Amino acid sequence: MTLAPSLINLDALAAGKSGTVVHVAPASGEGADSADLARRLMELGFVPGEKIRMLKRGMPGGEPLAIKVGNATFALRRYEAALVSVQPE
Amino acid sequence: MGVTEQVAQAVAHAPMIALLGNPNCGKTALFNRLTGSRQKVANYAGVTIERKEGHFASPQGHPYRVLDLPGAYSLSAHTPDEAITRDVVGGLRANDGSPDVIVCVVDATNLRLNLRLVLEIQRLGLPMILCLNMVDVAKKRGIEIDTAKLARELHMTVVETVAVQSGGEKGLLRALDEMWPVVPVKPQPLAAIDAVSVEDTQREVRRILAAVTKNYHNTDELSEKIDNVVLHPVAGPVILAVLMFLIFQAVFTWAAVPMDMISAGVEGIGQLLSTHMAEGVLRSLLVEGIIGGVGSVLVFLPQILILFFFILILEDCGYLPRAAFLLDRLMGGVGLSGRAFIPLLSSFACAIPGVMAARTIQNPRDRLVTIMIAPLMTCSARLPVYALVIAAFIPEREVWGVSLQGLILFALYFAGIFSAMGVAWFMKRSTGSKAKQALMMELPSYHWPNLRNLAIGLWERAKIFLMRVGTVILTLMVLLWALSSFPGAPAGATHPPIYYSIAGMLGRALEVVFAPIGFGWEICIALVPGMAAREVAVGALGTVYALSQTGDELATSLTPVLASSWSLATALSLLAWYVFAPQCLSTLSVVRRETGDVKYAFMMAGYMFALAYAASFITYHVARTLGA
Numbered sequence: 037m038t039l040a041p042s043l044i045n046l047d048a049l050a051a052g053k054s055g056t057v058v059h060v061a062p063a064s065g066e067g068a069d070s071a072d073l074a075r076r077l078m079e080l081g082f083v084p085g086e087k088i089r090m091l092k093r094g095m096p097g098g099e100p101l102a103i104k105v106g107n108a109t110f111a112l113r114r115y116e117a118a119l120v121s122v123q124p125e
Numbered sequence: 126m127g128v129t130e131q132v133a134q135a136v137a138h139a140p141m142i143a144l145l146g147n148p149n150c151g152k153t154a155l156f157n158r159l160t161g162s163r164q165k166v167a168n169y170a171g172v173t174i175e176r177k178e179g180h181f182a183s184p185q186g187h188p189y190r191v192l193d194l195p196g197a198y199s200l201s202a203h204t205p206d207e208a209i210t211r212d213v214v215g216g217l218r219a220n221d222g223s224p225d226v227i228v229c230v231v232d233a234t235n236l237r238l239n240l241r242l243v244l245e246i247q248r249l250g251l252p253m254i255l256c257l258n259m260v261d262v263a264k265k266r267g268i269e270i271d272t273a274k275l276a277r278e279l280h281m282t283v284v285e286t287v288a289v290q291s292g293g294e295k296g297l298l299r300a301l302d303e304m305w306p307v308v309p310v311k312p313q314p315l316a317a318i319d320a321v322s323v324e325d326t327q328r329e330v331r332r333i334l335a336a337v338t339k340n341y342h343n344t345d346e347l348s349e350k351i352d353n354v355v356l357h358p359v360a361g362p363v364i365l366a367v368l369m370f371l372i373f374q375a376v377f378t379w380a381a382v383p384m385d386m387i388s389a390g391v392e393g394i395g396q397l398l399s400t401h402m403a404e405g406v407l408r409s410l411l412v413e414g415i416i417g418g419v420g421s422v423l424v425f426l427p428q429i430l431i432l433f434f435f436i437l438i439l440e441d442c443g444y445l446p447r448a449a450f451l452l453d454r455l456m457g458g459v460g461l462s463g464r465a466f467i468p469l470l471s472s473f474a475c476a477i478p479g480v481m482a483a484r485t486i487q488n489p490r491d492r493l494v495t496i497m498i499a500p501l502m503t504c505s506a507r508l509p510v511y512a513l514v515i516a517a518f519i520p521e522r523e524v525w526g527v528s529l530q531g532l533i534l535f536a537l538y539f540a541g542i543f544s545a546m547g548v549a550w551f552m553k554r555s556t557g558s559k560a561k562q563a564l565m566m567e568l569p570s571y572h573w574p575n576l577r578n579l580a581i582g583l584w585e586r587a588k589i590f591l592m593r594v595g596t597v598i599l600t601l602m603v604l605l606w607a608l609s610s611f612p613g614a615p616a617g618a619t620h621p622p623i624y625y626s627i628a629g630m631l632g633r634a635l636e637v638v639f640a641p642i643g644f645g646w647e648i649c650i651a652l653v654p655g656m657a658a659r660e661v662a663v664g665a666l667g668t669v670y671a672l673s674q675t676g677d678e679l680a681t682s683l684t685p686v687l688a689s690s691w692s693l694a695t696a697l698s699l700l701a702w703y704v705f706a707p708q709c710l711s712t713l714s715v716v717r718r719e720t721g722d723v724k725y726a727f728m729m730a731g732y733m734f735a736l737a738y739a740a741s742f743i744t745y746h747v748a749r750t751l752g753a
Contacts, residue, residue, distance in 0.1 A: 072203070073563055073565075075201065075323065076198075076199075076203055076563075076565065077565075078323040078324070078327075079198050079199040079201065079241065079323055080198060080238070080565065080567075081237060081238050081241075081327075083323065083324055083327040084324065085327075085331075086327075091349065091352065091356075092352065092353075092356045094356075094358070094450065094451070094453065094454055095358030095454075097454060099453070099454060099457075100450055100453045100454070100463070100564050102352070102356060102450065102568060104344075105238075106235070106237035106238055107234055107235045107236075107237060107238070107341075107342075107344055107345070108235050108237070108238045108567060109348075109352075109567065109568040109569075110565060110566065110567055110568065111446070111449075111450045111453070111463075111564055111565070111566045111567075111568055112563075112564055112565060113453070113457075113563065113564045116563050116564065116565060
């Protein structure tokens with residue numbers, strides 16, 4: 037039996053790497069803003085089951101992130117990306 | 126009934142089409158294609174979001190009205206733009222009425238994202254046509270879409286369009302003719318949209334895509350290759366800096382010839398009137414008040430158009446969001462998002478479109494801070510004042526191989542940028558909230574800019590600017606002329622006539638406040654209209670020093686007068702004043718409309734006045750101490 041690599045938050049994905057969205061959830065203990073953000077991420081295509089790829093990470097600090105989801109590319113900040121859990125390939 | 130009235134009547138009763146879609150789907154290009162010059166831009170009642178409406182006739186001669194709605198990713202609105210779109214299609218905006226037909230535009234290369242909105246809107250139950258736009262690009266990438274099958278799956282008419290190509294709208298026009306006559310339907314309540322979860326909607330999208338497309342995953346390799354360079358951590362910022370430098374160079378060098386032509390033209394008209402009219406109040410009003418005043422502002426049209434030429438091209442080809450991406454970190458340092466870059470860039474032409482462009486920022490606090498600092502960007506209206514004072518007081522010599530005058534001008538621009546960053550940082554800190562700001566910005570595929578869209582965009586900017594010249598500035602100039610002409614000088618006057626006018630009295634009263642920063646009554650008179658519209662200050666100084674020329678001629682004859690009547694300390698103080706000078710009235714009124722609260726307009730005027738006074742005070746006294 038092979039162990040599947042464990043889930044990581046999207047903001048931890050290295051540039052050039054791909055993965056699959058597993059779930060999108062508001063950060064625990066954060067308010068309505070965070071829930072709103074999670075919903076918008078899903079509306080942009082960060083939906084469980086979708087393939088994503090980290091295209092570029094800005095410098096310095098590895099932020100913002102350019103992420104491909106479907107045929108669209110979005111720029112996110114790290115804390116937004118952290119709401120998305122991915123299964124890296 | 127004349128032909129014009131017939132057209133107007135037909136238009137008023139024509140069915141209303143709402144054009145709807147994701148941002149970057151080519152919706153506005155399609156709108157331009159359908160309506161050409163038969164479009165008008167206004168604002169939605171209560172908000173300054175642009176409302177673009179146009180009209181056209183189908184090949185069979187049926188008239189239609191069409192409304193270009195702001196781009197939206199979803200009807201669960203996150204921005205004021207999206208709220209407008211939601212309210213219009215939901216029939217909640219009483220002034221607009223609900224649309225009769227919805228034309229949903231989707232990017233054929235990006236159906237996975239775009240179709241979700243289509244499914245959401247479909248739940249409203251209005252008659253709908255789907256425009257599969259950019260089918261040419263999709264075909265080139267080998268993406269095959271079975272249009273007939275897609276229409277069956279969605280239960281709606283699907284047509285292929287290429288909005289950037291002449292005749293690319295034909296499919297849509299045919300579909301509209303087949304739909305005629307349009308039977309009005311009342312939309313379902315908006316709650317119908319939320320009845321299905323985002324995940325379920327996405328599952329449906331995936332199912333449809335699997336059924337109707339082939340090679341759907343072919344991506345845009347060219348855009349990725351370009352991004353590898355443009356978003357590169359080292360090359361990216363260098364490209365951005367070079368680009369900005371070239372744009373500002375072009376704004377100043379290309380504009381020189383048309384600006385000279387405009388001022389020569391204005392002068393010519395003034396002289397023509399001077400020679401053919403009897404001397405008197407009417408001639409004075411026409412030549413000095415109206416032609417001189419309006420001419421001194423009109424001269425900025427070339428610069429504004431050149432700046433917008435570049436902004437529109439960069440926007441159309443998809444570069445601007447990349448610039449925002451590159452600057453996000455930097456702007457994050459003062460608590461702004463990279464998105465603020467675009468409004469701030471526009472503000473270099475004029476703060477009004479800048480303030481309006483801030484509405485693409487989702488976070489309300491971010492948006493407010495961006496609006497509040499936009500007028501600190503050196504708008505082109507400050508240039509004539511800078512140019513005049515620099516020419517009069519800064520010697521024409523070279524320092525480290527560059528012109529000292531140019532260096533001072535550059536320093537003034539940067540003083541504006543740095544103070545804006547400082548104000549943003551302070552506002553973010555003082556509002557206290559530690560809530561993190563979202564960026565969430567699409568980086569669309571690159572494509573060639575479309576000349577037709579560019580021309581229409583520039584024409585709109587020119588119209589907005591000319592409206593301002595024709596209304597606000599014209600009124601101000603007439604008012605200023607009246608205030609500085611009446612009452613005339615008494616017999617045996619020792620000062621120029623303006624000293625005894627209402628403007629002169631006002632100037633002398635203001636001198637009490639402004640003497641500590643080195644401004645005499647002459648400057649104080651110029652400051653008053655300068656607050657209404659900065660560029661008017663130069664004309665006002667000309668009036669004060671009793672020079673009746675206009676345009677360039679005025680600047681050249683005013684230069685020696687100023688050099689002999691002001692101290693260097695006063696001149697530097699005036700430059701410092703104009704870096705911050707309280708915002709022009711038009712901008713303040715736009716700020717009030719955009720923020721929906723007059724308090725912010727007062728706050729802006731107040732803080733800029735305080736900064737201007739402080740900067741001038743320091744400049745004046747330091748310069749005096751150093752012996753200037």
